[in-house]
Amino acid sequence: MTTPLRALALIAGVMLAATVSAVAQTPAEGPPPYRPSLADLMSTTVQPRHVKLAFAGREKNWVFAAYELKQLSDAFDRLSLQWPQWRQQRIVELVETIVRDPLFELDIAIKNKDEAKFAEYYGHLTDACNACHQAALQTPVVIQDPKESMFPDQDFRPKP
Numbered sequence: 711m712t713t714p715l716r717a718l719a720l721i722a723g724v725m726l727a728a729t730v731s732a733v734a735q736t737p738a739e740g741p742p743p744y745r746p747s748l749a750d751l752m753s754t755t756v757q758p759r760h761v762k763l764a765f766a767g768r769e770k771n772w773v774f775a776a777y778e779l780k781q782l783s784d785a786f787d788r789l790s791l792q793w794p795q796w797r798q799q800r801i802v803e804l805v806e807t808i809v810r811d812p813l814f815e816l817d818i819a820i821k822n823k824d825e826a827k828f829a830e831y832y833g834h835l836t837d838a839c840n841a842c843h844q845a846a847l848q849t850p851v852v853i854q855d856p857k858e859s860m861f862p863d864q865d866f867r868p869k870p
């Protein structure tokens with residue numbers, strides 16, 4: 711390359727680099743990405759599934775119960791990734807030590823289509839919700855066996 715050409719190539723290279731870095735530095739338009747709070751995730755990904763699971767068991771709809779149990783377990787996985795630490799609490803460890811056992815027990819009851827065991831282990835799951843709320847000092851949040859479904863558009867009965 712001759713010297714003038716080399717100079718031109720250099721200038722072009724510098725301009726390209728400047729453009730790329732200007733694009734990279736341009737602030738994105740609009741609000742920052744939404745990060746759901748732990749309470750948002752509890753109310754939208756955990757609480758409804760806790761309710762649905764109860765109705766699946768009451769209707770002895772074991773296929774749906776297995777589905778919903780997986781959804782609930784996955785919801786705990788995702789919130790542990792988003793909030794491994796929440797204030798002073800290691801959420802990821804609390805999930806492993808408090809809810810994994812009742813989820814495992816429920817899995818067995820569902821596989822055995824055992825209504826009595828399902829009810830017993832569902833009670834353990836609800837106790838686990840409250841145990842973690844107490845551990846995390848969220849004592850005003852009290853979970854119970856749901857009395858009514860809040861999903862009037864969902865049929866929990868097994869398919870004939």
Ligand code: HEC
Nearest residue numbers: 748749752753757760801804805809839842846848851853
């Ligand atoms: C690993 C610990 C842990 C477990 C297990 C847990 N929670 Fe929570 N939950 C929390 C914490 C911490 C908060 C408070 C979060 C906040 O204020 O941002 C909370 C808050 C809540 C709230 C209040 C949210 C709101 O905005 O009103 C509900 C409802 C809830 N949890 C439901 C449940 C249910 C149902 C279960 C069991 C299936 C459960 N949680 C299991 C830690 C846990």
